[in-house]
Amino acid sequence: MVFGIVVLHVLLAQTSFRIDRAERTIEELSEEHLSLIREQATLSAPGRIAAWARRHGMRLPDDIRILHAPGDGSADPAGAGTPSIDPTGGSGT
Amino acid sequence: MTRPPAGRLVAIFATMSLAFTAILVRLALLQVSGQAAELKERALDQRVRTVVLPAERGQILDRGGDRLAMSTPAVDLYADPRFVTDPWATASRLSPILGIGIPDLVRDLSADTTFVYLARQVEPEVAERTRALELPGIGFLDASKRTYPAGALAPQVLGFVGIDGEGLSGLELGYEEVLAGTPGERTTELDPHGQPIAGGIDIHRPPVEGSSVLTTIDRELQFQVQAALAEAVSAEGARGGSVIVMDPDTGEILAMASYPWFDPNAFGESPAWTYRNRAVTDAFEPGSTNKVITAAAAVQEAALPLDQQLSVPWTMRVGDFTIHDSHPHGIQKMTLGDVIAESSNIGAVQVANRVGSSAMASYLSRFGLGRPTGVGFPGEVGGIMLPLYEWSDTSLATMAYGQGISATPLQMVSVYATIANEGRWIQPRLVKATVDPDGTVHEAPAPATRRVISAASAQMVSRMLAYAVQHGTGGNAQVRGFQVAGKTGTARIAAADRAGYIEGQYIASFIGYLPAGDPQVVIAAILDRPRAGYGGLAAAPLFQRVARASITRLGVTPVERLPLPPHALPVG
Numbered sequence: 001m002v003f004g005i006v007v008l009h010v011l012l013a014q015t016s017f018r019i020d021r022a023e024r025t026i027e028e029l030s031e032e033h034l035s036l037i038r039e040q041a042t043l044s045a046p047g048r049i050a051a052w053a054r055r056h057g058m059r060l061p062d063d064i065r066i067l068h069a070p071g072d073g074s075a076d077p078a079g080a081g082t083p084s085i086d087p088t089g090g091s092g093t
Numbered sequence: 094m095t096r097p098p099a100g101r102l103v104a105i106f107a108t109m110s111l112a113f114t115a116i117l118v119r120l121a122l123l124q125v126s127g128q129a130a131e132l133k134e135r136a137l138d139q140r141v142r143t144v145v146l147p148a149e150r151g152q153i154l155d156r157g158g159d160r161l162a163m164s165t166p167a168v169d170l171y172a173d174p175r176f177v178t179d180p181w182a183t184a185s186r187l188s189p190i191l192g193i194g195i196p197d198l199v200r201d202l203s204a205d206t207t208f209v210y211l212a213r214q215v216e217p218e219v220a221e222r223t224r225a226l227e228l229p230g231i232g233f234l235d236a237s238k239r240t241y242p243a244g245a246l247a248p249q250v251l252g253f254v255g256i257d258g259e260g261l262s263g264l265e266l267g268y269e270e271v272l273a274g275t276p277g278e279r280t281t282e283l284d285p286h287g288q289p290i291a292g293g294i295d296i297h298r299p300p301v302e303g304s305s306v307l308t309t310i311d312r313e314l315q316f317q318v319q320a321a322l323a324e325a326v327s328a329e330g331a332r333g334g335s336v337i338v339m340d341p342d343t344g345e346i347l348a349m350a351s352y353p354w355f356d357p358n359a360f361g362e363s364p365a366w367t368y369r370n371r372a373v374t375d376a377f378e379p380g381s382t383n384k385v386i387t388a389a390a391a392v393q394e395a396a397l398p399l400d401q402q403l404s405v406p407w408t409m410r411v412g413d414f415t416i417h418d419s420h421p422h423g424i425q426k427m428t429l430g431d432v433i434a435e436s437s438n439i440g441a442v443q444v445a446n447r448v449g450s451s452a453m454a455s456y457l458s459r460f461g462l463g464r465p466t467g468v469g470f471p472g473e474v475g476g477i478m479l480p481l482y483e484w485s486d487t488s489l490a491t492m493a494y495g496q497g498i499s500a501t502p503l504q505m506v507s508v509y510a511t512i513a514n515e516g517r518w519i520q521p522r523l524v525k526a527t528v529d530p531d532g533t534v535h536e537a538p539a540p541a542t543r544r545v546i547s548a549a550s551a552q553m554v555s556r557m558l559a560y561a562v563q564h565g566t567g568g569n570a571q572v573r574g575f576q577v578a579g580k581t582g583t584a585r586i587a588a589a590d591r592a593g594y595i596e597g598q599y600i601a602s603f604i605g606y607l608p609a610g611d612p613q614v615v616i617a618a619i620l621d622r623p624r625a626g627y628g629g630l631a632a633a634p635l636f637q638r639v640a641r642a643s644i645t646r647l648g649v650t651p652v653e654r655l656p657l658p659p660h661a662l663p664v665g
Contacts, residue, residue, distance in 0.1 A: 009291070009292075012291045012292050013291045015291070016289065016291035016292075020289070030166075031165075031166045031217060034163075034165050034166060035165065037160070037163065038160075038163060038165050038240060038242055041159065041160040041163065041242030041243070042242040042243075044159065045242055045243035045244065045246065045312075046243065046246070046312060046313050046315075046316035046317075047243060047244055047245075047246065047316055050316065050320070063573055063641075064572070064573060064574060064641055064644055064645060065574075066574050066650065066651060
């Protein structure tokens with residue numbers, strides 16, 4: 001009877017330690033998961049990517065070109081044949 | 094062997110009996126008196142510890158689900174100075190890890206208290222290094238730290254949280270109840286060494302994580318808008334500026350920026366006035382951008398034939414004041430379309446006189462001026478619009494060209510969105526949905542809408558605004574390959590310390606949309622006191638740059654151009 005109680009207590013203690021260890025592991029992995037999410041969000045931030053691109057000599061295109069596909073095989077950049085911005089601008093109120 | 098004297102035995106027996114009786118009486122008293130419960134509680138307190146488990150704060154996401162604000166685990170370090178044996182030695186070991194000066198640490202470690210924070214929200218690895226030192230009197234508390242992975246991206250929209258994790262401004266404040274979650278707690282029975290007792294008390298009430306807020310902001314577009322705004326402010330030597338990009342069909346704000354801004358990761362390093370989301374909280378006199386309401390009212394009310402040519406001088410007497418156009422000119426023949434394209438103040442007043450004060454007041458109100466839009470952002474203001482019964486003899490005239498009335502950039506972008514949305518006002522919004530921790534999505538309520546003018550009237554006003562960009566004051570807002578509709582504004586700034594306006598300083602603005610024939614995006618570009626002064630020179634180029642960024646980011650494609658409205662001025 002006494003031996004049985006002792007064994008039960010030992011088993012309980014072992015289980016308790018195992019649960020404790022498992023909880024700690026879960027906590028550590030959760031922290032690592034969040035840390036990775038934060039790293040991903042930081043690395044994918046547009047400001048960081050733009051700075052990286054600038055450092056490597058990239059820049060945004062000067063103008064927008066939209067190709068109209070008339071269906072006969074030719075393509076014409078939108079606005080290519082039309083005047084663009086009035087260089088004198090305006091003096092609006 | 095002699096027996097001990099009987100008297101001594103009796104004395105010992107009597108003493109022991111008395112002692113046992115005293116113990117029994119004391120035990121009985123403890124058991125039956127009111128002390129029992131209290132003592133039991135004190136005993137329990139000694140071996141049972143309850144720890145509050147902080148709830149993880151929900152994230153703030155952009156419209157694509159990218160994280161704009163999130164919380165990560167951190168640790169608060171504290172000291173109980175009673176158990177610190179050598180403050181100087183402890184401080185010298187902590188200082189290089191925590192990056193805090195030794196004298197500051199010594200002051201805290203020697204304080205006459207039982208609890209003092211040494212450092213808050215430190216990274217877990219820093220806490221681990223500190224824990225490894227096994228310094229007496231130093232303790233650790235689980236905490237979390239709010240981080241904004243993209244840095245100074247839409248900071249005034251997102252806001253920030255305080256050291257205890259409570260929202261202090263922006264969406265962090267406005268959606269505090271959604272984001273905060275509910276803290277939990279864990280009660281454990283411990284042995285004298287602080288280890289949990291197996292089979293002892295172990296009650297765990299897990300914290301409920303806060304829900305996430307899915308905003309309407311497009312992270313990439315927001316970045317490009319901020320880059321364009323910062324560059325424009327710098328180039329124009331302006332004091333600041335605001336840009337809003339909105340989807341006219343849904344009312345969703347795709348980007349919202351106010352310069353100067355701050356980094357919410359270190360908001361304490363920036364002045365408090367930079368925290369304001371000026372696009373929502375600051376009203377300004379809109380100037381000529383308000384003429385779109387005058388035009389819309391005139392078209393809807395058929396106040397004058399659209400091909401009627403008004404005789405427009407360059408000055409005009411209204412009450413005790415003389416108002417004038419921006420540049421001297423002889424008497425010009427102008428249609429309503431010309432008045433908008435050339436941004437004639439005198440022409441706008443003539444048109445407003447045809448509309449009448451009552452109708453004009455009604456349209457100003459129906460377009461949403463004078464009250465907040467209800468976007469759901471803390472601190473939103475509704476601008477100033479005098480009720481009709483308080484109008485003076487100059488009110489109709491000045492409001493016709495956007496002075497004597499004030500509105501936020503958000504209100505004004507909503508006015509143009511109304512025209513772009515076929516005459517239907519739609520409530521702007523910054524939040525698409527909230528997302529529960531289990532992934533359940535709760536869509537935000539559908540935005541309020543109301544009919545302001547008819548679709549036909551809206552299209553006619555669009556033609557006038559497109560004419561203003563093609564042949565009028567808005568030339569610098571043109572985008573190759575697209576028909577842009579919009580209006581310049583150059584508004585005087587009311588003096589804060591006296592009646593009247595600040596001489597020679599203006600708010601320059603351009604508000605418009607594209608493509609004019611099927612608007613996909615509405616943009617307001619506003620600069621505070623730019624060097625160039627006029628909206629057409631200072632703000633229209635900013636609009637153009639934001640428009641180009643929006644086109645590429647949102648995949649806007651050109652559509653058939655709207656015809657020009659009836660006009661009298663030559664175009665070429």
